[in-house]
Amino acid sequence: MTTLKLNSQDITEGQLKDKRFSFNSFGNDGDNISPQLSWENAPEGTKSFAITCFDPDAPTESGFWHWQVINIPASTTSIEQGASGKIASGLEMRNDYGSMGYGGACPPEGHGMHRYQFTVWALPVEKLEVPEDASCALVSYMLNATALGKSTITSTYVR
Template sequence: MKFLIKPVLALSIFALVAPVYAFEVSSKDIQEGHPMAKTFEYKGWGCDGGNLSPQLMWKDAPEGTKSFAITAFDPDAPTGSGFWHWVAINIPASVSELPRGVNIEKLGGQNLRIDYGTVGFGGVCPPENDGMHRYQFTVWALPTEKLNLNEDTSAAVAGFTLNSMALDKVTLTATYTR
C-alpha cells in the first residue's frame, strides 16, 4: 500500500508546481486540415480571390511573452524552399485576436516582405493542377517587445530569427487547391 501512495502524492505535488498553459490558436475562418475559402486567395499571379487574411485568435501564451509574430507559409510550393505568404512582427502582447483582413500596423505591428515581392499579407495561390497545398498559420510568442527587422528583411531571415528566440509557437494548417 505504501508504494501506491508515494507515487500518487509525488504526481499531485508536480501538478501543483508545473506551469499550466497550452498555447493555442484557432480561427472562425479556417479550420485545421480543411480547405480555405476563395476569400483568402491572392489577387494576382493568375488568382482572383479576395486576398484577405483570415481571422485568428490565440490564448494561453507563455509567461514572459512581450510580443507576437504571425507567419503564413506554404511548404508545398514548387520552389524548393516553400513560399512565405505573411510575416508580421512586433504585435503587442495585449493583442490576442486578429480580425479578417487585419491592418497589422493599426495594431502596432509591422509587416515584412513576402515571396510575392510585396509587404503584408498575400493570399493563397497554388499553381493550377498542382494538388493540395498546406498553409501553416503560426503565432509566435516572443520575449521581446520589438524585433529590429525592417520591411525588406527576407522571410527566411525573419523565420530564422523567430525560431531562434520564440518562447513557444502554435500552428493552424489549412489547405487550398486550384
C-alpha cells in the same frame, strides 16, 4: 501548464480554406483577405507576438512565405478578418510575392493540394531585431531562434 493555442473563425485545421482568402493575381481570382485569428495561453515572459503564413508545398527550394507580422504587442490576442495592412502596432514584412502584408494562396493550377501553415509565435522581446526590409528567411530564423512558444493551424487550398 498552459499551452499557446491559435484559433480562427475563418480557417480550420486540415480543411480547405475559402477562395476569399486566396490571392488575386497569377490567374487566380480570390479576394486576398487575411483570415481572423485569435490566440490564448501565452507563455510566461511573452512580450510580443508574430504571425506567419507559410506554404511548404510551393514548387521552390524554400517553400513560400505568404505573410509575416512581427512586433505585435503582448496585450493583443486577436486580429480581425481583413486586418492585413491595418495592424497599427505590428510590422508587416514583405512576402514572397514581393509586397507588404498578406498574400493569399495561389498554388500553380494542377499542382495539387497545398498546405498553409498559419502560426502565432510568442516572443520574449518587444521588438524582433531585424531590418525593416529583412528577408522572410531571416525573419523565420529569428522567430525560431527566440520563440517561447508557437501554435499552428494548417489549412489547405487547391486550384
